Amino acid sequence: MADENSFDDLLKKLDEDEIKIIVQLYVIKRGKRVTNIKGFTDQEKMESIAHELKKTIGTGGTAKNGMIVLQGDHRSKVTEFLLTKGYPRESIEVI
Template identity: 50%
Template structure:
């Protein structure tokens, strides 16, 4: 079982060949949403139980680029002093840090509420 090469041309749309010198291929899914201002964001803070009895704080509802999501996630992880991740429109912070997260987000101008039970 050898390593397989990843085909970088797989997502090209509609063009097989072009003779134009300044032709640019268009790729599927290349457009990201523009990040909304903090006051326009409506974030929900959930408590989630992971495998092995671990608890995580999950922030859902972020609208914006993946880069801005990761930046906010990094700030929250630093503020809470724990690890976590930020991807697919969600920020996951290890442990029950809902109060710290809510306080920090409202100070930054976000509309944030605790959700779930």
């Protein structure tokens, strides 16, 4: 059983290494700007990161359907936050 768990951990680690996170700015109705962050595979981790981001940046937002949506243009702040969380720069694409 221990070997099976370590194999699952290894697969999970490989999935994390291949994650491509996309940070993108959208302009919605009446010129309002929102920052979308997508590419997370784990829903719980995504919700946790969304909560921390909203608290750190001081903005509103939500996490659903595999995407984090923050009110306002926070592309640079999100990128710096993800780098401090250990995501490699190569896995973060800012559009």
